[in-house]
Amino acid sequence: MKAAEIHNIHKSYDEVKALGGISMQVEKGEIFGLIGPDGAGKTSLIRILTTLLYPDQGQASIFGMDTIRDFKGIRKIAGYMPGRFSLYQDLSVEENLNFYASIFGTTVSENYHLIKDIYQQIEPFKKRLAGRLSGGMKQKLALSCALIHKPDILFLDEPTTGVDAVSRKEFWEILKNLEEVGITIIVSTPYMDEAELCDRVALMQEGQLLDVDTPANIIGKYDHELYAVESRELHQLIKDLRSFDKTVSAFPFGDTVHLATQEKLRRKELQKFLEEKGHEGIAVQSIEPGIEDCFMNLMRKQNDE
Amino acid sequence: MTNENIIEVENLVKKFGKFTANDRLTFQVKKGEILGFLGANGAGKTTAIKILCGISAPTSGKVSVAGFDAVKHPEKIKQNIGYMSQKFSLYDDLTIRENFRLFGGIYGLSRKSIRQRTEELLKRLELYEYRNRILEALPLGWKQKLAFSVAIMHHPQVVFLDEPTSGVDPVTRRQFWELIYEASEEGKTIFVTTHYMDEAEYCDTVSMMVAGQIRAFGEPRELKTEYGVKSVNDLFIKLARN
Numbered sequence: 034m035k036a037a038e039i040h041n042i043h044k045s046y047d048e049v050k051a052l053g054g055i056s057m058q059v060e061k062g063e064i065f066g067l068i069g070p071d072g073a074g075k076t077s078l079i080r081i082l083t084t085l086l087y088p089d090q091g092q093a094s095i096f097g098m099d100t101i102r103d104f105k106g107i108r109k110i111a112g113y114m115p116g117r118f119s120l121y122q123d124l125s126v127e128e129n130l131n132f133y134a135s136i137f138g139t140t141v142s143e144n145y146h147l148i149k150d151i152y153q154q155i156e157p158f159k160k161r162l163a164g165r166l167s168g169g170m171k172q173k174l175a176l177s178c179a180l181i182h183k184p185d186i187l188f189l190d191e192p193t194t195g196v197d198a199v200s201r202k203e204f205w206e207i208l209k210n211l212e213e214v215g216i217t218i219i220v221s222t223p224y225m226d227e228a229e230l231c232d233r234v235a236l237m238q239e240g241q242l243l244d245v246d247t248p249a250n251i252i253g254k255y256d257h258e259l260y261a262v263e264s265r266e267l268h269q270l271i272k273d274l275r276s277f278d279k280t281v282s283a284f285p286f287g288d289t290v291h292l293a294t295q296e297k298l299r300r301k302e303l304q305k306f307l308e309e310k311g312h313e314g315i316a317v318q319s320i321e322p323g324i325e326d327c328f329m330n331l332m333r334k335q336n337d338e
Numbered sequence: 339m340t341n342e343n344i345i346e347v348e349n350l351v352k353k354f355g356k357f358t359a360n361d362r363l364t365f366q367v368k369k370g371e372i373l374g375f376l377g378a379n380g381a382g383k384t385t386a387i388k389i390l391c392g393i394s395a396p397t398s399g400k401v402s403v404a405g406f407d408a409v410k411h412p413e414k415i416k417q418n419i420g421y422m423s424q425k426f427s428l429y430d431d432l433t434i435r436e437n438f439r440l441f442g443g444i445y446g447l448s449r450k451s452i453r454q455r456t457e458e459l460l461k462r463l464e465l466y467e468y469r470n471r472i473l474e475a476l477p478l479g480w481k482q483k484l485a486f487s488v489a490i491m492h493h494p495q496v497v498f499l500d501e502p503t504s505g506v507d508p509v510t511r512r513q514f515w516e517l518i519y520e521a522s523e524e525g526k527t528i529f530v531t532t533h534y535m536d537e538a539e540y541c542d543t544v545s546m547m548v549a550g551q552i553r554a555f556g557e558p559r560e561l562k563t564e565y566g567v568k569s570v571n572d573l574f575i576k577l578a579r580n
Contacts, residue, residue: 049475070507071478168379195504197378198535198571199578223505224534238507239477267540268519284512287539287569288558329508 034097036061036186036217037082042091044077044240051077053240054091059219059233061096064212066231067221068324073237075221076116079190082219083113095186109137112184112216114175116191122164126155126174129163130181137182147214148177151207169200176207180216187211189220193227205230225325236328243331248324255322255330257281258297261289264312273310277303284329291326342369344495344527345390350399352385359385361550362399367543369495372518372528374538374558376570377547378578383531384500386547390529391498392416404495417446420489423500427485430474434465434484437473438491445492452491459487479510486517490526497521499530503537515540535571544570546577553577 037059044052052074059065067075080086082093084104092099098106120129130152134141145152155170155177163174172192179187189208193201205227208218220231228234229248236243236251244251262283264270270290274283281293292303300317307315322330345367352360359382367373377383388394390403392412401408404418428437435456442452460466463483473481482502489497499518503511515537522528522542530541538544539558546554546561554561554577558570567573 071505195501195533197533197578198574199378202575225508268516285515285540287536325508332507332509
């Protein structure tokens with residue numbers, strides 16, 4: 034049985050189309066990433082799958098249970114961590130956790146092993162009110178509460194947005210551990226680099242799916258030649274590369290510019306072009322694309338259609 | 339970039355009770371420089387930005403922005419800076435043009451210059467034909483570019499950008515950086531925070547805050563060599579973990 038089956042889901046808010054006919058499947062036990070910027074439809078999809086929102090059209094099921102008819106069954110086996118902190122701010126850390134355990138008919142001690150690694154980090158503050166925790170600690174408490182009834186499937190809506198690079202790395206280590214216990218994880222993120230930490234991803238943009246596959250397969254489907262180009266003046270380099278006749282796209286990526294071309298380049302040709310434009314410290318290297326390169330390429334194709 | 343300092347901070351300390359949020363910060367930022375102000379959540383970035391913008395007073399130390407002292411003349415600082423963030427940007431229930439008029443008025447621009455700047459900035463974004471649209475239904479990427487244009491409408495000497503590209507799609511994120519480059523080339527100093535470490539590489543200078551102190555400050559290229567790391571992301575992880 035699939036962890037999630039999604040058929041032709043549509044959802045609009047007045048004139049704004051949030052989801053325009055989305056279909057995909059999530060396998061049991063995988064970390065499945067919904068990758069896309071704000072407005073891609075990630076939150077709407079998660080809210081539909083967690084039975085909190087009705088789709089306008091289409092069906093979805095979680096472990097065979099329909100999100101509308103069998104919503105009670107889904108709520109028993111799903112853990113959900115919304116994008117906005119929504120625990121009780123006026124209850125303490127400990128009270129929040131006990132409360133969530135009791136509404137699911139379990140106790141903290143029964144499933145403590147599942148949250149131990151995460152909860153230990155906030156346990157010294159267990160008497161503190163949840164509203165007075167730092168961002169990182171709130172996130173750990175929310176995850177603990179979402180896990181305390183030992184869910185089969187965990188929904189995480191942008192758990193790492195606005196979180197610094199170090200805490201993001203730690204959070205993903207936690208997710209990998211949960212995957213090993215057998216929990217299916219559906220996680221959304223606007224950070225493209227996190228796609229490579231998922232088993233499979235759906236790339237989403239403005240309510241549409243750009244692609245659904247493993248990160249490796251998505252990268253394998255990239256259909257241009259890609260080069261990392263360097264020179265002293267990054268901004269001028271971007272502008273000049275865009276005027277090069279073989280360029281499909283030129284975008285900054287960290288300290289280099291990623292140049293996509295239709296066909297293989299002779300490096301000397303590009304070197305000469307840039308020298309004539311007055312660039313210094315030029316370096317050109319053929320590279321493998323990352324998920325972000327693929328995402329931008331798919332976005333461009335979608336716009337061309 | 340020129341040699342003229344637009345921001346000068348010397349031994350800036352900010353305490354909340356016993357907690358020291360900013361611990362003896364000292365740095366300078368030049369005219370036209372793009373400074374990436376980095377640090378983990380809770381490292382003290384927001385506290386420092388509030389002081390630099392003149393909305394919070396330091397406990398001790400000297401802070402001067404655009405030639406004005408942050409303790410004596412915070413109001414003068416506010417007139418000479420622009421500010422935008424993901425959290426505070428434009429009014430969703432006004433049109434693009436109304437937002438420009440509102441903020442232009444707050445900045446004290448004349449009607450004529452509001453009209454001229456609105457036209458000039460919107461044409462540069464290729465959004466002039468949408469000027470009578472209500473903001474609410476516009477794509478996030480447009481809103482962020484518009485918010486940036488509003489923040490530079492009164493020709494501020496310094497622009498503070500607090501996570502301006504958070505949640506924005508990868509293409510728009512890069513277009514946004516081209517706006518930053520253009521503003522810098524016009525001589526505006528840019529003070530920017532971000533959680534996208536690739537964006538840190540686009541800055542002339544990066545500052546890395548850990549537990550209230552600046553632990554590293556310099557050109558990305560030089561810092562990477564100094565610490566023997568490949569990217570600013572690796573540098574961040576190396577410094578923030580210690």
